Amino acid sequence: MIQHCPVLIVLLPLTAALLCLLFSKFNKNLGSWLVIGSIAGSLACSLQVLHQTLTSGEAIHYWMGNWEPPLGIEFVIDPLSAVMAVLITFISLMVAVYSKPFMRKEDWLHIGGYYTLYGLLTVGLCGMVITGDMFNLYVYLEVMSLSGYGLIAMGGKKSMLAAFRYMLIGTIGASLYLISVAYLYAMTGTLNMADLGERIMPYLSSPPFALAVACLFIGFGIKMALFPLHGWQPDAYNFAHPGSAAFIAGVMSKVPAYAIIRFFFYIFGVNNPIISTALTVLGILGIGGVLIGSIMALAQYDFRRMLAYSSVAQIGYIAIGLAIGNMYGFIGAVLHIINHAFMKSALFLVIGGIQYRFGEINLYRLGGLNKKMTLSTITVTLAALSMVGIPPTAGFFSKWYLMLGAYQGGQYFYIVVLVISSLLNAVYFFRILEQMFVQHEASLTEINRHEGKLGLPPEMAIPILCAGLGILVLGFYSVDIVDDILKSGLPEVFLR
Structure with a gap:
């Protein structure tokens, strides 16, 4: 599982964002907690890759679908991109929790839509800093x-x-x-x-x-x-x-x-x-x-x-x-x-x-x-x-x-x-x-x-x-x- 941490940084919040509205339909708070949990997982993966790059002294190269670049798409994480990923996911997690009181009086569609967009924003920001x-x-x-x-x-x-x-x-x-x-x-x-x-x-x-x-x-x-x-x-x-x-x-x-x-x-x-x-x-x-x-x-x-x-x-x-x-x-x-x-x-x-x-x-x-x-x-x-x-x-x-x-x-x-x-x-x-x-x-x-x-x-x-x-x-x-x-x-x- 550790070797897949680079892709999980974006995959976890992406999956949660896509499922958020469905889960919110059943329980208006369930989708939001799913997104928050996924961002917490993304933060854990970011910390892991930061530790790995600092310990090994080398950048991490993750090939999507095991297709070798330049034909395939890869994620490249060095100390700078890793610390940016930690920064993004940490602040994202803080603000995702912080947003909960603003949602208390909203219906499931509004809450689900908000956290869907929020999860996708986290995906976009993380993806930009780790893609190669x-x-x-x-x-x-x-x-x-x-x-x-x-x-x-x-x-x-x-x-x-x-x-x-x-x-x-x-x-x-x-x-x-x-x-x-x-x-x-x-x-x-x-x-x-x-x-x-x-x-x-x-x-x-x-x-x-x-x-x-x-x-x-x-x-x-x-x-x-x-x-x-x-x-x-x-x-x-x-x-x-x-x-x-x-x-x-x-x-x-x-x-x-x-x-x-x-x-x-x-x-x-x-x-x-x-x-x-x-x-x-x-x-x-x-x-x-x-x-x-x-x-x-x-x-x-x-x-x-x-x-x-x-x-x-x-x-x-x-x-x-x-x-x-x-x-x-x-x-x-x-x-x-x-x-x-x-x-x-x-x-x-x-x-x-x-x-x-x-x-x-x-x-x-x-x-x-x-x-x-x-x-x-x-x-x-x-x-x-x-x-x-x-x-x-x-x-x-x-x-x-x-x-x-x-x-x-x-x-x-x-x-x-x-x-x-x-x-x-x-x-x-x-x-x-x-x-x-x-x-x-x-x-x-x-x-x-x-x-x-x-x-x-x-x-x-x-x-x-x-x-x-x-x-x-x-x-x-x-x-x-x-x-x-x-x-x-x-x-x-x-x-x-």
Whole structure:
């Protein structure tokens, strides 16, 4: 069974998602628990393959149907893809449990439909990080996108328009990636990523390769909400179903960023003029995202919308780290993918809890929340300090590696941008903390009353606690994560 763990990462939630509606018909909660259990199994398999890759020091190659690549489809799991799979399945499991209270008053069809889409979103995200086939990645990209559109649309009346807009823009992004695959296949005659890395060498300076890279860059740039391709994101995050918003905001934009890393650093290599130019453009857009996203976040009064623009800035950090082009910049970018997934998930979990209990999330009506929702307030505080970059929280260490990479590469302007952005982060996040701890208690009407320090049902409070602790754990063990996981899976260009 252990040798089949790579395929079980996607097969378990896929099977559960396909059976969810049927089981929900018999018992409206049975289908949801089936999906939750399957995601827990997928997490166990992800942990197993992570342990295996770290112990053996070699990537895991799993051939579908025992068909040898490049003819067959394979899953390839190295330390980087394994840690991404663990990240996705862990946050997915937290948010799946967290969503249960939002479903209590719904009928079987609504519950079954929600968890079917949720399971498929997990499948798409996991499949994208472990597949070794370009077209297979497109299939998982579409599974991720379609299920994400559905979950966003389930947020209410306004969410329908946000989902439709995301679908239109997202379809353009997916189509551009597919065009890129077509060009790469026409040049090399293969869809296998490892085989592509060898066959593409004679074409690295050719116009078709430049066009393929441009299509891939824009396609994944749309999916990861890279500035200025982020227009779909604020409404999508703002109006998404509150139960799934933490998963969508925390993880959905990080996997396309991982895909860019996989193509640029592991398949194409960065030592050619076209990729170097693409990374330079990525850095410029990253600077724009960091500054514009932070400024736009300052102007918001809706908690979710503020965090949506904050995410534009955080994606800019990842882009800057990749553009720096050295080992520390790369480590900072990957570490920020992991850290930001936890930070943003934690914040959206708290937002959902506030909305569940009080029915609103206006930034200026959070006075006295520290007395009503103590655990949530502590988690917000940890996440806010991490977003600003205060040690020993996780966000400090990813920013530290980004600055170290910029300093080592003599790219001091990036350091200035990161410092300015951190100051802007401090302004709008400390504004939230001021509302919670200092301002007079707001008169909020409780639509779902819960007494005690938790202030929320256990299904919601425990994931919020786990997310808050995760921010501290990632901070305290950041050196171990870098040394034992990230450095063991560095691209070849950094090992020479």
